[in-house]
Amino acid sequence: MQDDSAAERILIVAHELIKRFSWSGNTITAVNGISFRVETGEVFGLLGPNGAGKTTTLRMVMGLLRPDEGYAEVDGIRTGPDSAGVRSKIGLVSTNDGVYPWLSVREMMFYFADLYSIPPHVATERLDNLCDMLQLHQFVDQRCSTLSTGQRQRVILARGLMHDPPVMLLDEPTRGLDVVGSQTVFEFIAHLKAQGKAVVLSTHRLDEAERVCDRFGLVHRGQLIHVGTLRNLQEVTGKQHLTDMFLAMISGSLNEPLGQAAS
Amino acid sequence: MNPGLNVARIQRLCLKELRESLRDRRTIITLVLMPLLVYPLLSLILQRVLLTNQPAGSQEEFIIGVDSEQTGIDLNSMLRQGSRIVAALESAENSPLSSAAQPNSTALTPGGSRSEPATTTAATQLQIIVIDRDANKMLRDGAVDLMVTKIATQPANVGAPAPDNNPPATPPSTEGANDNDTSSSDDAKENPKTSDPAGKNLVAPPNPSQSANNSAQSQAPNGQIPPGRSRWRFELGLGPVTMQMRYRENDLRSEHAASFVERRLTLINEQLATQVIRQFRIPNMPAIGKRMIPVRITGDNVAIVATLVPLVLVLMTIAGAVYPAIDLTAGERERGTMEALIVSPTSSTVLLLAKYVAVVTVAMLTALANLLAMSVTLWSSGLGAVIFGAAGISIKTILLIFPLLILFAMFFSAVLLAITSFARSFKEAQAYLIPLMLLAMAPGVLSLLPGIEYNEILAVIPLVNIVLLAREVLTGASQLETSIIAVTSTAIYAIIAIYFASRSFGRDASLHGSQGSWRDLLRRPKSAALYPQVEQMAMTMAVMFPLYFVASTRLPTISESLPAKLALSALVSFLLIMGLPSLVSWHRRIAWRSTFLLRVGTIHEWLYWLPGLLLVGSSMWMIAHEIIILGKNLWIETLQFEQALQFKQQLQQLPLPFVLFVFALTPAICEEWFFRGFILASLRKYGMRRAIFGSAALFGLMHVLTSNVLAVERFLPTTFIGIVLAWIAWRSQCILPGIFLHAIHNSLLLAVGHFEDQLKAWGIGLEESEHLPATWLAGGCASLLVGYVILHLSTARRSQQPTST
Structure with missing residues (x-):
């Protein structure tokens, strides 16, 4: 892991991803040509309103969904529903993630370690570190059904790191969390960044994104409207805050197409 | 794909599933409480039903x-x-x-x-x-x-x-x-x-x-309380x-x-x-002498109860498996853990197998609990003796019933998982399962009908076969043949169900949104393939076996005349053995040319192939014959010689070309198409040796299973012939030499049978159970060897590049 973080390299590539969903005759293009790259130690914020196509994009990067066009690569390997090889390199934490109510936190962690073929002694050590980092010690042997929302979220974050992936995909990790909970998540992201992981964070909480992300992609209706650092975006849009850019983007697309200065 | 796929890891994966379902209160309820409640209640009802008639x-x-x-x-x-x-x-x-x-x-x-x-x-x-x-x-x-x-x-x-x-x-x-x-x-x-x-x-x-009840009682045939009395x-x-x-x-x-x-x-x-x-020396008094001879009969009531017992056991086992099956599949989705499972590098087949092990274990535990509860109830209430004879249910019977329940649990758990894997939520899974449970009841109720006879057809119907088999075991009347058919077919159904379960578990459609449907499973793939996959081959075999079995046992009963029967069986062979793999290949877009080795071969090749095949084809039967004799010395022979002899005589009445068509050409074409085409191609990736031996073993197995009598002694010789044929197909990369060889081999045996009398007149007679004369054997081996060398040399170049066709 240390070697990976030393070398600056591109870990995540999304290239012209297109995904259409169709049912009973209607076709909806959920993602329409999204491209971005994320390097080691970089946090990329995928920002957009609900239904913009963020989750679908992440799923295609993850390999859960097969893109209709374009491709995604993680660490130079194409992802897709059939590519099991690349999956151990990706950690996923999503809004909808749950826990096993009848298992203890420790049992659940070891289960995921087994899913990723991590030898038990390595798993024990790693769980210890994660407990330190996310303060799980006091409830690590409790059944998951007894955990509070914040504790659950920490368990899920820890679960995503159990196999120590170089790439982390976070899909709305702060939804439903209070200030303290969100703070834990952002500390977690900072930690990931320090470890040199490539992180994609999808969220609609712009204030939070502004604090932790190195670069941003503003997604609207399946398209990346703007990509760049906060300063880039400020220059392009002439707005100071993400929220304003966002509102401009949404209203702009309603009236006239905003300059598609993406990438 | 899964570098760390070792036993310990699999065990831990299974353990998680088991832990999860066993800690769930709802599982415990079906596991412990139901048997505790159901059987005493059931025995009360049964006692009422039975004992009003029988003390x-x-x-x-x-x-x-x-x-x-x-x-x-x-x-x-x-x-x-x-x-x-x-x-x-x-x-x-x-x-x-x-x-x-x-x-x-x-x-x-x-x-x-x-x-x-x-x-x-x-x-x-x-x-x-x-x-x-x-x-x-x-x-x-x-x-x-x-x-x-x-x-x-x-x-x-x-x-x-x-x-x-x-x-x-x-x-x-x-x-x-x-x-x-x-x-x-x-x-x-x-x-x-x-x-x-x-x-x-x-x-x-x-x-x-009460008095109404009573008058019904007094009409009961037991005659304990003579009618007409208070x-x-x-x-x-x-x-x-x-x-x-x-x-x-x-x-x-x-x-x-x-x-x-x-x-x-x-x-x-x-x-x-x-x-x-x-x-008082009154003559002829009493005028009417009487003598009552009690005859023990197994009345209808008893038969129903004898079936009811396994049916209840089966249903309770289902009940035990239903909840874990839903919980471990649809439940994962509802808990939000499914996505994390699917994104892990562990394949969904492994995940599903772990779940399967857990479901089967819970179902088995339920079966065990139910069996114990039922045995204790039957024993303590004395019902066992009434239903199953004086000895009641013996330990031996229980030991026999339990494996049956395990088999059934394995079957039904697989079916349950196949269905619940598809569901997106608990409710959806339950909605799918209710019709299934009703469906499962129907054959169960059918088997309750008194006087239903357990035959080969019923032995391949899922659920019915297990219920009836359990009944036979309980009443001590089980037969080997139907038992083996029931067990084999149930195992096959379980494999099919598991295959579907692992295909539908964690699919895109079931993960996100409602676009998926059952049709996805049958949808044709977009990309073509050169060779079938092993699963596809296994599925094809699994579908073919019961179909062929039913067709070959039932179709001949349509007509009385032998030629019609034979023509029908040839038709069935073409439709199933040749048609099914062809259909599968077409549907899954598997290239026919590479799979079925479709090529004619050059004249140059045939110049060498023909003598080689003739030599091998004319001597192969000797080795097969010797293997049969060897096998006979080792095992018990199961062939009914009288029947075979009668059949041979009947065949002699028919024109030889027809006999050759039915027994030589048809199997040669169909079996080569399936075994040396489809199966051999599907095993290709394991290398030449394993592919050849694997396809030959399946060839032998199919011949053992599809004959009406389980002809175990056919396995080795057929496998031997399968090896020879597969080797030739592999070497030549052409299906025709195998068909030719197969046809020669079969025709030779048929011709010998047909002209037996003439041959005997010439002094050439063969006793079925004797070793061949040494000179014959030596000649046969020599011809086999020469043929082998010719074929080996003539096909050397081809086999270097097996995928070049």
Whole structure:
């Protein structure tokens, strides 16, 4: 892991991803040509309103969904529903993630370690570190059904790191969390960044994104409207805050197409 | 793909699933509570159903109350005398009896025995106690089973009770009493008063609904309580005394006690009457002699219950598996853990297998709990003896039933997982499962029908086969052939279900949104493939086997004429063995050319192939024959020679070309197409040796299983031929040489059979069970070797580049 973080390299590539969903005759293009790259130690914020196509994009990067066009690569390997090889390199934490109510936190962690073929002694050590980092010690042997929302979220974050992936995909990790909970998540992201992981964070909480992300992609209706650092975006849009850019983007697309200065 | 896929890891994966379902309260409920509740309840109902017709064969103890000590002594001596007569009667029915009576004024326990129709004889313990007051209350409360009061009767009313089956012995003086009793059936309420001379000690009259039940009972064929009597009270006279018996109506125990005593008193009366008749030397009395011979029958009720027991076990096993199956598949989705599972590098097949192990384990635990609960219930209630014979359910039977339940659990868990894997939520899974459960009930109920015969067709119907097999095992009538078919077909269904389960588990559609449907599973792939996959081959085999089995056993019964039968079987071969793999290849876009080795071969190649194939084809049978002889020395032979001989003679009547078409050309084309085409191609990736041996073993297995008799001895020779054919197909990369060789081999055997008589006339005769002459063998081996060398050399270049076609 240390070697990976030393070398600056591109870990995540999304290239012209297109995904259409169709049912009973209607076709909806959920993602329409999204491209971005994320390097080691970089946090990329995928920002957009609900239904913009963020989750679908992440799923295609993850390999859960097969893109209709374009491709995604993680660490130079194409992802897709059939590519099991690349999956151990990706950690996923999503809004909808749950826990096993009848298992203890420790049992659940070891289960995921087994899913990723991590030898038990390595798993024990790693769980210890994660407990330190996310303060799980006091409830690590409790059944998951007894955990509070914040504790659950920490368990899920820890679960995503159990196999120590170089790439982390976070899909709305702060939804439903209070200030303290969100703070834990952002500390977690900072930690990931320090470890040199490539992180994609999808969220609609712009204030939070502004604090932790190195670069941003503003997604609207399946398209990346703007990509760049906060300063880039400020220059392009002439707005100071993400929220304003966002509102401009949404209203702009309603009236006239905003300059598609993406990438 | 899964570098760390070791046993310990798989174990841990399974353990998680098991832990998860066993910690769930809902699982525990079906596992522990249901069996605890269901079987005692069930046994109560069964007891009602069965014992109204058939008294329990187990040991009974009756408590008989008497009004005074003197009555007790009288009754005891009567019963002893009666029991002696019973013993004498029954010794003729070879039932050894012990009638050790202990004369005791208050507690008398004469060992006696009853023999009721269709029941086993068992020792009956009697306890006679004196009750001087509140007799009715004690009777009603169940403190005594029978209350006997001695009544001094006037001579006019005294006498034998005139059982209907004993008219000659009935003294004329009993007319009145008889009338009294027969009138009672309609107004049971009035009857006690009119017939009880004392007018006291009345037993509470039965309520009307009970009396309705009762009249149904009295019509039952057991004849314990002869019809036309007051069913809640009857009297027996012995000389100048009348023994009045009161018993609880609709109470089996009490009724048994009454009939026990009644029988003995009747017998004494009969004996007395006979003696009187003898004494007075009245000729031809009794005019009608009677002799009752009890015949044990397995009545319909019993058959239903015998099926009901396995059906209930099966249903309870299902119930045990349903909840874990939903919880571990649809439940993952509902908990939000599914996505994390799917994104892990562990394949969904492994995940599903771990879940499968857990579901099967829970189902097995449920089965075990149910089996134990049922055995204990049957044993303690004595129902087991009634249903399954005197010995009841033996440990051996339980040991036999349990593997069946395991097999069924494996089958049904797979089906459940296949369905629940598809569901997105608990509710959806339940909605899918309810029709399935009803569907599962239908064959179960079908198997309840009495007189249903367990044949090969039923043995391949899922659920029915297991229920019927369990019934056969319970009644000790299981047959090897149907058992093997049932077990094999159930295993095959389980494999199919698991295949579908692993395909639908964690699919995109079930993860996000409702675009997916069952059609996804059958949707044709977009990309073409050169060769079929092993799963596809396994699926094809799994579908083909039962179809072929049914078709080959049932279709020939359509027509009587042999040629029609043979033509039909050839048609079935073409449709199934050749048609099915072709259909699968077309549907899955598997290239026919590369799979079925479709190429003609050059003239140059055939110049070498022809002599080689002729040499091998004409000598292969010798080796096969020797293998059969070898096998015979090792195992038991199972071929029915008489049948085979008869068949051979029938074949000799038919024109040779037709016989060759049915038995040489058809199998040559169909089997080469399937085994050396489809199967060999699917095993390609394992390398030449494994592919050849694997396809040959399947070839041998198919020949063992699809013959009507399980011809085990066919396995080795057929496998040997399969190896030769697969080797040639692999080497030549062409299907034709194999077809040619296969046809030569079969034709040769058929021709020998056809011209047997002529050959014998020339001095060439073959005994089926003898080793070949050494010269023949030497010649055969030589020709085989030469043929092998020719084929090996002529195909050398081809096999270097097997995928070049």
